[in-house]
Amino acid sequence: MDYRRFFEDAIDQLHAEKRYRVFANLERIVGRFPRALWRTADATREITVWCSNDYLGMGQHPKVIAAMHDASSRMGSGAGGTRNISGTNHPLVELELELADLHGKEAGLVFTSGFVSNEASISTIARLLPNCLILSDELNHASMIEGVKRSGAEKRIFRHNDLAHLEELLKAAGRERAKLIVFESVYSMDGDIAPIEAIADLAEKYNAMTYIDEVHAVGMYGERGGGITDREGLSHRIDIIEGTLAKAFGTLGGYIAGPKSVIDAVRSYAPGFIFTTALPPVIAAAATESIRHLKTSQEERRLHQQQAQLTKQVLAQANLPVMPSETHIVPLHVGDPELCKKASDRLLEQHGIYIQPINYPTVPRGTERLRITPTPFHSNELIVELKDALVEVWTALGIPFSTGETSPVEADDRVVTLAVSKAGG
Numbered sequence: 494m495d496y497r498r499f500f501e502d503a504i505d506q507l508h509a510e511k512r513y514r515v516f517a518n519l520e521r522i523v524g525r526f527p528r529a530l531w532r533t534a535d536a537t538r539e540i541t542v543w544c545s546n547d548y549l550g551m552g553q554h555p556k557v558i559a560a561m562h563d564a565s566s567r568m569g570s571g572a573g574g575t576r577n578i579s580g581t582n583h584p585l586v587e588l589e590l591e592l593a594d595l596h597g598k599e600a601g602l603v604f605t606s607g608f609v610s611n612e613a614s615i616s617t618i619a620r621l622l623p624n625c626l627i628l629s630d631e632l633n634h635a636s637m638i639e640g641v642k643r644s645g646a647e648k649r650i651f652r653h654n655d656l657a658h659l660e661e662l663l664k665a666a667g668r669e670r671a672k673l674i675v676f677e678s679v680y681s682m683d684g685d686i687a688p689i690e691a692i693a694d695l696a697e698k699y700n701a702m703t704y705i706d707e708v709h710a711v712g713m714y715g716e717r718g719g720g721i722t723d724r725e726g727l728s729h730r731i732d733i734i735e736g737t738l739a740k741a742f743g744t745l746g747g748y749i750a751g752p753k754s755v756i757d758a759v760r761s762y763a764p765g766f767i768f769t770t771a772l773p774p775v776i777a778a779a780a781t782e783s784i785r786h787l788k789t790s791q792e793e794r795r796l797h798q799q800q801a802q803l804t805k806q807v808l809a810q811a812n813l814p815v816m817p818s819e820t821h822i823v824p825l826h827v828g829d830p831e832l833c834k835k836a837s838d839r840l841l842e843q844h845g846i847y848i849q850p851i852n853y854p855t856v857p858r859g860t861e862r863l864r865i866t867p868t869p870f871h872s873n874e875l876i877v878e879l880k881d882a883l884v885e886v887w888t889a890l891g892i893p894f895s896t897g898e899t900s901p902v903e904a905d906d907r908v909v910t911l912a913v914s915k916a917g918g
C-alpha cells in the first residue's frame with residue numbers, strides 16, 4: 494500500500510469534480526464588520542464579507558466583548574476539565590439556565606459545538622429508546638445525519654418538508670413503536686421553513702418524539718430570539734430544541750433544551766458530552782450576554798430582516814437569479830461547480846467581495862450557488878456595491894441572468910430606488 498499516493502488520489506478526485514475546498518485567510522476587524530483583512534501569499538487586502546454566519550454581528554457587540562474580557566480577567570482561559578471532572582464553571586451553569594428559559598423548557602445542556610450537540614443528542618436519544626425508528630428530513634444537516642447513523646437505530650428519510658410522506662411513514666410504524674422525528678426550522682441553503690405546527694400535530698397523532706434544529710433561527714426570530722418556534726408560539730409543542738451559540742449569538746458552542754428527564758439522560762449517556770473538555774468560561778459568559786441582549790432588543794432582528802429583504806430586491810431587480818427564500822438567506826443560483834468557484838474568485842479578486850461558493854455535497858449537484866447572508870451591518874451602499882459587482886461577474890463569466898418575469902422575488906421598485914439613491918449609486 495502506497496499510503497501517500499492513496500491520499501493524493503483522494504484529493505485529486507475532489508479537484509477533478511471541481512469541489513476542492515480553498516479557505517480564505519481572513520482577519521475580522523472589530524467595529525468595522527463586515528469588513529475584514531484578506532491575506533494571500535503576496536498581499537493583504539481589505540474586503541467585505543458577504544457570507545458570514547455572524548448573522549447579527551453579535552461577535553463584535555461591545556457587551557459581548559466586555560463579558561468576555563471580564564470573565565477572562567477573573568477566570569482565565571480554559572475550563573480546566575470535562576464537565577464531570579472540574580470543568581463545570583459557574584458561567585456555564587448560568588448559560589444552561591438562560592437557554593432553558595429562552596425556549597421555555599425545563600432544562601438546557603451545552604456542548605462544544607452545534608455539530609456535537611446534534612451528533613451526541615440524536616444518537617443518544619435514539620439509542621436509549623427501545624427499537625426506535627428515526628424519521629429524518631432529507632435535507633437535514635450533516636451533524637444530524639451523523640447522529641442518526643451513530644444511533645444504530647432504523648431510519649426512514651422523508652421528502653423535504655413533505656407532510657404526506659412523513660405521515661405515511663409514521664402510520665406504517667404504528668402508534669406503539671418508539672419514533673423520533675428530526676428536522677430543522679430554517680434550512681440554511683435554501684432559506685425555507687419547516688411546517689412546524691403540522692409536524693407537531695402528526696407527532697401527537699402518532700405518538701412520536703420531536704427534535705428540531707433551530708441553528709439558523711435562534712437569536713434571529715421570535716420576540717425573544719427563541720427561533721421560529723418562539724415566533725410561532727410552538728416551543729411547547731416540540732420536545733427537544735437544538736441550537737448554536739456560534740451563529741447569531743456570535744460565540745461558540747451548541748446546545749439542546751427540553752424536558753429534564755431527556756436532558757439528564759443525554760448528560761449522563763452521551764460520550765460526545767461526557768468525554769471532552771467543557772467550553773471555557775469566557776465563551777459561556779459571552780454567549781449568555783449575547784442571548785440576554787437579544788431577548789429584549791428587537792433592533793438587530795428588525796435591521797437584519799430589512800437589509801436581507803433589500804438585498805433580495807436589489808439583486809432581483811438587476812435580474813440576478815435570486816432563488817426563492819422565506820428568510821434572511823439569499824441564495825444566488827449558478828448551477829455549475831466550476832463557474833461557482835470562478836464567480837467567487839472573481840468577486841474576491843476584482844471586487845474585494847467575499848462569498849464562498851457552495852457546491853456538492855453541501856447542496857445537490859446542478860444547484861451550486863452563492864449563498865449571501867446580509868446582516869444589519871451591510872449598509873445600502875454595500876448592497877448596491879454587491880449588485881454592481883455581481884452583474885460584472887455574471888456578464889464576464891457568461892452566467893445566465895434570470896429573465897425579468899420568472900424572477901421569484903418581487904422587486905419593489907420604490908424601495909430599491911430609494912435604497913440606491915440613498916447609497917448614491
Ligand SMILES: *Cc1c(COP(=O)(O)O)cnc(C)c1O
Pocket residue numbers: 606607608609611634636677681706708709737738739740746747
Ligand atoms: C452550522 C450548523 C450546525 C452546527 O453548528 P456549529 O455550532 O457550527 O457546530 C448544526 N446544524 C445546522 C443546520 C447548521 O447549519
